[in-house]
Amino acid sequence: MPQTRPLGAQISHMLKDRGVDVIFGIPGVHNQEMYRGIEEAGITHVLARHEQGAGFMADGYARATGKVGVAYVITGPGLCNIMTPMGQAYSDSVPLLVISSCLDETAARRGQLHQMKDQEIAAGTVCDWSETAHTADAAYTLIDRALLEMQSQRQRPKHIQVPIAQLEASVNAAPPTRPVWPDLGSHPHWEDEVADLLRAAKRPLFVFGGGATEADAFAEALDVIYPAEAAVFCTYAGRGIVPADYPLNYGAYLARPESAEIIGQADLVIAVGTSLDEVDLWRDHLGHTAPLVRIDIDPEVFADAQNAEIRIKADAGMFLSALAGKLGQTQRKSDWSAQDVVEQRSRWRNETIVERPGIVPIVDALRAATPPDTMIYSDMTQIAYVAKEVWDMDRPGHWHHPYGFGTLGYATPAAIGGAVARRGQPTMAIIGDYGFHYTMAELGVAVELGLSLPIILWDNGKLKEIEDSMIQAQIAPNAVIAHNPDFCKLAEAFGAKAVAPKSLAEMQDAVRAAFDADGPTLIYITPDITG
Template identity: 70%
Template sequence: MQKPLGAQISHMLKDRGVDVIFGIPGVHNQEMYRGIEEAGITHVLARHEQGAGFMADGYARATGKPGVAYVITGPGLCNIMTPMGQAYSDSVPMLVISSCLDETAARKGQLHQMKDQRAAAETVCDWSEEARTAEAAYALLDRAMLEFDTRRPRPKHIQVPIAVLEAQADDAPRAVDQSPTPGIDAASTEQIARELREARYPIVVFGGGVATGRMTASIERLLERFRPATFTTYAGRGVVPVAYELNFGSNLARPSSADIFAKADYVLTVGTSLAETDLWRQELGHHCNWAQINIDPADMVTGPGRSVNIVADGAEVLSLICAGQTGEGNARWSANDVANLRARWRDETDAERPGIVPICDALRDVVPADTMIYSDMTQFAYVAKEVWDMDRPGHWHHPYGFGTLGYATPAAIGGAVARRGKPTMAIIGDYGFHYTMQELGVAVELGLSLPIILWDNGKLKEIEDSMVRGQIAPNAVVARNPDFCKLAEAFGAGSVAPKTLPELQDAVRAAFENEGPTLIYITPDLTR
């Protein structure tokens, strides 16, 4: 049965497992809204396309499924490009579908016209293509879904001319399993296993690429068998069990962590590219042999030592590394030394940004098990990423690579939509909250039990500190803030401004029970 292509796209997405779409309708993309309800898909109306993109990001991180957003031509696409860039840097599966003008070469001055909309989007995503027929749209949608499952997940953009969206189209083809079976070099996995077993000071670095529950058993077997010291990237927190006494934690960015790697006689990295935002230095610090397991060949890191590179998903590789291995490894790491160094790093973190560590400890003690946390570019999160150990992977999400302000609130909304009935929390700074504060209305509208921890130090404190270090007189780092509690209440949300750590804990407990979002306003005075 034929329907306008805009409606058929929603039906095809539903057939491919899409249950939620985030977006904003407009005159150029209204045909895409014709089939949403008929297909049985929930639509979440954002207040700004940037919010829609961050919601799709948060939903994708919470579920592992692609987050889908519908936006209009021109400004709608431009507004969502920041979330697309964030999703690209953090390997998040996001599918953005936009309308586009039918003709731009011969006609000028049209509503929402851009010189090259498709090319603009391509700068912040994996690929950006235009579907000029229904068949092309279906093929591109299936291509995107296949690549989300089989490659490093990154955002894709498909634009469809308005006339094509309005035209009648046949039903989309049924889904077909096209997933290839990856081949893994057995000799390479055997070599890694042998070198791990023989090493006296092996280190394994786990990244966000292995932050899925399905890898837990393989990782635990590897740790038990070879007893390496471990680090995680910020995105990899929770991968290593909290009780594992040889875990140096998410402290790669501590300058003295390079001394630990200098001591290593074998290094294995899994699911990480060791980006600038992981290390904040040029080199890991090792001088030994090392091996890398990564799904993206472009992210294999060059450096000293004979390298074994395996391009594959880490779960199966780790399982093969442990298979058939008998006997204990030769690792000689001291649990006492690891604990002492971690304590020193914790003190360094507290000294650099005073007063935040006790608040992190207080929050960690009261958030429910299985809480999924979304944080923003704020000093509070920078401290928490180092001192807040996670007891499970994939439950703390942050705008790591692109570093976008305003991420946490809408991303947490997307996560809460995905996890109805499960605890979700946002942590955001006063300045970042300004960027996407309007999305608080969405959380109210949906009745999401969402605590939003708003850290207000009254300024862009991280930038001020950086200016001081650079011997620049601090400039343009203070903005007048509103009464955030009254603002939240104007949206219909709850609000509270605790004055002590016990009051903060009580407020967080209550917020998880509320039938709507609660803004919890805290300042540095909380620990003074």
């Protein structure tokens, strides 16, 4: 006879069978049955200090691996605490699966521990979908549905809740998984049409987004832009897809207003794997006057204000591979000027220097001290805003930021999740003083796990970006300064290493040492570091 176990344990065994190796979370009396089977199934559990931290760790793990990040949380406050990471994962297309317990009955009984009016609906406001599994078969079906949708559609978070009595009930194991064949597309001749447009174009231009950062798309992109001699912009999430030394690479300056004028000079624009959101453009329209070709796995983007003439639902790698095959390796000459690109990028860099004085030299020094293949997680802080524009990545998918939802406190726990996924490979966090307050308790997790994680803590003593915005809006700045602790002593109290370099050279030495340390290192820097 099949072995029966409590459903809470069977869920862990099912996840292991589906390829899940790590779960982030916090146990409680309402979800303890989910913890019965974790070790037995051979899954590593990472104990967060707060459910928000658990969600960000699962997010960071998912971004680092491309696999689903899984988190276990309790009823009520546990779910509420992880809703911010769920919202962040939704806006940034991250495969995050949150499994929570829920109360068996809420309509006829009030005043229970962790009770909410409607937990399922609350979670559904920040994720792709939220469902309740009232039986074991429903739990198995919903888990497989979530995992399969994350493989075949735009990756977004899902929430599944299971009543406590069901988690405790003894049930049979989940059925074995079955493969799903990839969608090869439904446009048999689109590559011929797009290739013909590219051959005819004198000023073709590509916009690459985070959806084009997978390894196959990265390689194929070069086989398209070089023969076409196309100009390129990338979104912040798309950095690294095109090499920094490609002569017609405008970089990640897409949000600069003047980029609209340059895009308006193109006679063909092809946007690959980008939804062209507000946080990509900071304007309503891309700026194109020529035909726009959109390639995305999510048809929702085809109905936006960009009004693309050609709309292709396809995986970025598949599209670029097919297009490269049609173009061949024949080099052609476009009307773009490499010198114009160099001069324009220099102007934009200078604008950045003027807008946020003193930060660019710090970013340049930090980049010079960072080894190749470093995966970076940043927070909502001015040093990250500058770096996203001026730091050219040497490979795609290695800089992660809370782009859309824009939460504070993301970087530290997300970097912990990334470091768990990338043992032996360099991972780094960049966070501001205020954001560090949000999730600084997770520093204990990095110490507990012995992660060689540099945490660059930028302390300008205030919410400087908000102060600048208030001044620009002619509002007298208020509520932008908070009392900070001695961050180095705080880190040391957790058992982490801490250093406060006084020069850029000292900062670089500290960063190099931190990658080789046997635990996390807080590297505390202020605007005074540039002298």
